[in-house]
Amino acid sequence: MYYQSIISFFLFTLIIACSSPEEKAASDIDSNSITTTETTTEAPQKHQNENAFVAKVEEAHHREDFLSKKAIQFDIVLTFGGNERLNGTILTTTDSRRGVITHKNGHKVYYNENDVYYSPEMENPQRIRFGAYTWPYFFLYPYKLSDPGTNWKAYENSMLNDKEYFTQQLTFDAGTGDDPEDWYIAYADKETHLIDVAAYIVTAGGSTQAEAEKDPHAIQYKDYTMIDGIPIAQNWIFWEWRKEEGLTKELGAATLSNIKFVNVNENTFDAPESFSKT
Incomplete structure (x- = not known):
């Protein structure tokens, strides 16, 4: 189940604060493979959720409208400890x-459910896989609160x-996911019901929950x-x-810019045969 892999972006976040910067990156995705669009002909995924908190938050974020789109693209500049970690363009299906992540130097990383492919010049496959799932999931988080396997309870x-x-x-x-002992605390604004903060722990790398x-x-x-009537955060801290x-x-x-919904074709997310797999 792809959810199990994509959610791993959160599960490795402690690595972010202490690891060295990735190659500086980003270039535009091939314009022949995408076109801007507002809607798709696919019916939106219906949301049936008995949890009032999640239902209100996903309504505030216009989840059904978001999922009625085919894909979304944005530029991102991400820094940690004063070092640039990512400078590139992310294109992801809304589900x-x-x-695909395109770096400034032309390197690309594709993910297709559980599989990740990357330019053969790139090094450190573990970090590549981590980044492939991490940054898109941070972006998509407000639209995935009722994914399979999620459980919500009151926080005092x-x-x-x-x-x-x-x-x-x-x-x-x-x-x-890889680390089901992780937990997250969502803070939603009392007036808008938009997600303001998400706190979390990660047990990746063998850490216990207590650690x-x-x-x-x-x-x-x-x-x-x-963006097309859907609220999207332009900055993360x-x-x-x-x-x-x-x-x-x-x-x-992180600063996000040039955010737009796009249409994609059947070849948009097909990695070249020369790419490596992790």
Whole structure:
């Protein structure tokens, strides 16, 4: 199930704060393989969710409208610790199953459900696979709250840095993703119901849940703008997060631009035969 792989973007996030920068990157995706579009002929995925928190958040993010589109593309500049981690263009289907990341230097990474393919000149397949799923999922997160294997429950602390939110905690069914012991806490604005912050732990790399809980992180979504009537955050900030203190230390940031829904053809996500697989 592709969900199991794409969700792994969160499961390795501790690597972000301490790893070295990737090659500086990004170039435009082949314009012959995509065209801008507003809607597709496919019927939107219907959302039936008994959890009022998730239902309101996904309604605020116009989830059904988002899923009625074929694919979305955006430029991203991502930095951690003052170092540029990614400078490129991401194209992903709205259901998260397929995508391609094009780096500034021309290197490309394709993902197709559980498979990742990359330019043979690129090194460190583990980091490549991590990046292929991580950055698109951060973008898609507000539209995937009711994915298979997700479980939501009340979270008692609704305050974060002196602001009160609607909050719930996300856990996963056993066997969901690579690290089902991870958890996330979603903070939704009380007026707009848009996701403002998502705190999380990651148990990747053999860490136990208790060990991971010693260093939880958070992503903050900022500067929502309407793209074809759908609110999308143009800026992300990554933080250290503590249950009582809230957001404590800024770790990194991302700026998104040229966000647009696009149409794709059957060959858009087919990697060249010369590409390596991880």
